[in-house]
Amino acid sequence: MDRIVYVDRDRCIDVSSRIKTIGVVYRRMLDGVHVDLEYKLRLLLYFTAICYDTRRVWGYIDGVYYRGSDYIYHAMLKKLMEGEFFDTDRMRELSLEEFGQWFEEGVLTRIDERLKFIRDTARMLELFYDGMASKLIEESGYRLSGSGGFVDRLSRFKAFSDPLAKKIMVLASLIEFEGLAFFKDSDSMEVGVDYHLQRIALRTGMVRIADRSLSERIARGRFVSKPIHDAIRGSCLEAYRIIIDEAGFKPREVDAIFWNLGRSCCSIRRPSCKPPCIHSDICSFTTSTTYECMGGCILGGICEASGNRDFIKLKEPRYRTYYY
Ligand code: SF4
Incomplete structure (x- = not known):
């Protein structure tokens, strides 16, 4: 699996420099639930x-x-x-x-x-x-x-x-x-690498696929093998570790930021890289962070996909699992 997938450390640092400008907001849901x-x-x-x-x-x-x-x-x-x-x-x-x-x-x-x-x-x-x-x-x-x-x-x-x-x-x-x-x-703790975190890592360029045919396969949503899936997911874990170190957040905060970014701004089909955003009615990124949204993704401009159409086509590798 050598070099089919690798972590772009400089890109991780770019991403962390943007991410560390915001904070995480968590509203406890169980405080008002009066059970043991x-x-x-x-x-x-x-x-x-x-x-x-x-x-x-x-x-x-x-x-x-x-x-x-x-x-x-x-x-x-x-x-x-x-x-x-x-x-x-x-x-x-x-x-x-x-x-x-x-x-x-x-x-x-x-x-x-x-x-x-x-x-x-x-x-x-x-x-x-x-x-x-x-x-x-x-x-x-x-x-x-x-x-x-x-x-x-x-x-x-x-x-x-x-x-x-x-x-x-x-x-x-x-x-x-x-x-x-x-x-x-x-x-x-580590971040929980799920499909949102993998999609963002690939689109931003924090994790890069060195093999063009594999990249196309992922963009087309074709199933990937277990070794490839594991290699991509392992690289994502490494990339988010760099973010944790660079941004100075707790792992659970980094997890919350990217999970909410993935399910709100960085959707599979129509990511909100730039204004206007079409997901504001269902956005959980703005409610779970202090990001003052002007209609575009916090990573706009530094994310590879925000200026390169090939990267926007990337999504999480297709793989059936109950792990995430
Ligand atoms: S800039 Fe676009 S592709 Fe990049 S993380 Fe944000 S929404 Fe996703």
Whole structure:
């Protein structure tokens, strides 16, 4: 895989110089939910277990439209507020019909597979932690890294078995953002490399594809092999590490910035590189950061794709996975 894909360090530094001009805003959603800490942790655990490939997921909760992972989260949060405490006994036996009812006002793809992850997560939680998400964190010693740390323990659950630990990092970030627990070594966190972060890395030129035919393949949305997918994703992780170092942000802040940029400005088909923006009605970048938007992407001008049509055609490599 040598040199088929590589990290452009100078471009990463350019990107970080723009990114560090803004801050991250996180509005806690669980503060006003008056249930036991354990139930909030279980909500986040099961939510992240099934939070992947959300591109065609959407729906309404109490008349409000949500898309992607927001819909999954709010549908599950509604269940929690209605008294669903995600007990392992119930989750292990959850039927497809019951699971489907959580999402009855919208569309949830890969539903059978997601249900298997709910059941398996419940089985593992029962087997090793008496069904308690809080015990999993306690037994990790509030450490993410190292033997017996949170990542090590959770990666034994099938839903969290991604070698780059994307969902584990999202879960750890949410736990901290919500103030439910804090990890002693949270600076050891990585970003969760998902399709948004890969698309931005390729379009900006932070990660470059040296092979023209592969570049065209990605632009056309053709499936790529596992070695190529892993090489691109690994390079993306490296690129975002440079951003973390250069911008001086916590990994979870960098993750939040690029995830929201990817699902708002840098959409697959019609990215908002320059004004006017057509995504302002669904933008989560402006609500999750301090960016004062004038109608164009924060990376406009320094992103390769903002001046090169070949790069705008790039998207995340097509690859079927439950890792992100
Ligand atoms: S400038 Fe355009 S292509 Fe580049 S990151 Fe922003 S929206 Fe995406």
